[in-house]
Amino acid sequence: MKIAMIGTGYVGLVSGVCFSDFGHEVVCVDKNPEKVAQLKRGEVPIYEPGLDVLMARNVAAGRLSFTEKLAPAVAGADAVFIAVGTPTRRGDGHADLSYVFAAAEEIAEALDGFTVVVTKSTVPVGTNRKVYEIIARTCAEGSFDVASNPEFLREGAAIDDFMRPDRVVVGVETDRAREVMGDIYRPLFLRDFPIVYTDLESAETIKYAANAFLATKITFINEIAMLCERVGADIKAVSKGMGLDGRIGNKFLHAGPGYGGSCFPKDTKALARIGQDFAVPLQITETVIAVNEEMKRRMIEKLKDLCGGSFNGKVVAVLGVTFKPNTDDMREAPSLTIVPALVGGGAEVRLVDPQGRREGEALLPGVAWEDDPYAAAKGADVLVLLTEWNEFRALDLSRVAGEMRTAQMADLRNIYSAEDARAAGFEAYICVGRPDAT
Ligand code: NAD
Incomplete structure (x- = not known):
């Protein structure tokens, strides 16, 4: 194909590389000339484990190429995937569809022979029909079709998720489009995974409903963690006891500083707007958004309490700024709320992140960057564990405590325990949803 x-x-990029690894001939198009130049040099512009090797292999095999020019890439293609951003539109929480529609217009000009135009971007209900209308202004009926194929990969584990998905969702209207989509995903059939064919509206809804459900699960456990702190329960034990129930499952039950990232915040907001537009208020989703904001604010209060009521003059070392480990993505990361509050409150802030510095430098002004957690801890009053990178999971806590001016830890990912911290010489240890040790 x-x-x-x-x-x-x-x-x-992940989808293009993986499709080429299936054996398809893939041309990846981007309007950002710097990105394309990097890709042509064999450099991967994002950090995603394993992507560099897979990309190099398929470029070498002649199945994968990169270009800024959309028209020649689209002409003669069996399928054109739209995988552009759909960020939150400023002001109203809607998904900004301008990139999707602009791509659809450009694609329409370039189509040549029967092609399925597939929306992979996360888009509100009704968008695929609008994409159809845009293309139909230029192309004759029957010369193209549309399909909705939302993506569920997780950054940091994207290749494995793409190659071994729990399911693939395909919204189609015609047998012809269904056949093309079946051919594209056929190489995965060997692994026996379910492909869910639906109408366009259901496919669009599945993506938002799935993300909102996961965001709800995280927010639920975060709220229970707040209760645990008050009643003297341990959220880790509570999560374990809940998660072993097969109806609940143990994933997305880890208490922390509130969800962030490129998807959950914008997709929950967009879903809430879709509900309002259709006069079906989605009260659970709306509440999840509000409670998650509250979670981030609570983290700042916790840190302030640990600092004796003010950040002024404190030296704070923050481990992890990306929204989760194994990615360089900073979009809506909790660090973007917490670090400015520290800096604004008068703290001297040092940051360490294995991959976040390149993006983070522009987003988090007024801080110092360190390469090593022990260097960051030198002379610090508080160590904040904000992203659970493997590099931060097995620290020599005695050494960290020994470097600090005041050995205090805020473990916002519950990696360590009060006992570990006390034994290492920390005078204070706070975490989320478990008894503090001070
Ligand atoms: P991104 O911002 O990382 O990448 C979008 C790319 O599209 C950019 O490189 C941009 O230059 C390019 N682009 C925009 N308009 C273009 C055009 N007309 N022609 C060519 N290139 C164009 O976005 P992303 O994180 O990859 O997300 C893409 C979509 O996938 C979004 O709708 C998102 O919600 C969805 N999604 C993301 C994830 C994730 O983990 N990031 C997971 C599932 C679904």
Whole structure:
């Protein structure tokens, strides 16, 4: 199959590379000339484990290429995937569809022979029909079709998720489009995974409903963690006891500083707007958004309490700024709320992150960057564990405590325990949803 992938971000690049690894001929298109130049040099513009090797292998095999020019990539393709961003529109929480529609217009000009235009971006209900209308202004009926194929990969584990998905969702209207989509995903059939064919509206809804459900699960356990702190329960034990129930499951039950990232915040907001637009208020989703904001604010209060009521003059070392480990993505990361509050409150802030510095430098002004947690801890009053990178999971806590001016830890990912901290010489240890040790 010949595939054009429009957009080479986290989703487009991973999808394009993986499709080429299936054996398809893939041209990845991006309008950002710097990105394309990097890709042509064999450099991966994002950090995603394993992507560099897989990309190099498929470029070498002649199945994968990169270009800024959309028209030649689209002409003659069996399928064109739209994988451009759908960020939150400023002001109203809606998904900004301008990139999707602009791509659809450009694609319409370039189509040549029957092609399925597939939306992989996360888009509100009704968008695929609008994409159809846009293309139909230029192309004759029957010369193209649309399909909705939302993506569920997780950054940091994206290749494995793409190659071994729990399911693939495909919204189609015609047998012809269904056949093309079946051919594209056929190489995965060997692994016996379910492909869920639906109508366009259901496919669009599945993506938002799935993300909102996961965000709800995280927010639920975060709220229970707040209760645990008051009643003297331990959220880790509570999560374990709940998660072993097969109806609940143990995933997404880890208490922390509130969800962030490129998807949950924007997708929950967009879903809430969709509900309002259709006069079906989605009260659970709306509450999840509000409670998650509250969680981030609570983390700042916790840190302030640990600092004796003020950040002024304190030296704070923050481990982890990306929204989760194994990615360089900083979009809506809790660090973007917490670090400015520390800096604004008069703290001297040092940051360490294995991959976050490149993005983080522009987003988090007024801080110092260190490469090593022990260097960051030198002379510090508080160590904040904000992203659970493997590098921060097995610290020599005695050494960390020994470096600090006041050995205090805020473990916002519950990696260590009060006993570990006390034994290492910390005078204070706070975490989320478990008894503090001070
Ligand atoms: P991204 O911002 O990382 O990448 C988007 C890319 O599209 C950019 O490189 C941009 O230059 C390019 N682009 C925009 N308009 C273009 C055009 N007209 N022609 C060519 N290139 C164009 O975005 P992302 O994180 O990959 O997300 C893409 C979509 O996938 C979003 O709708 C998102 O919600 C969804 N999604 C993301 C994830 C994730 O983990 N990041 C997971 C599932 C779904």
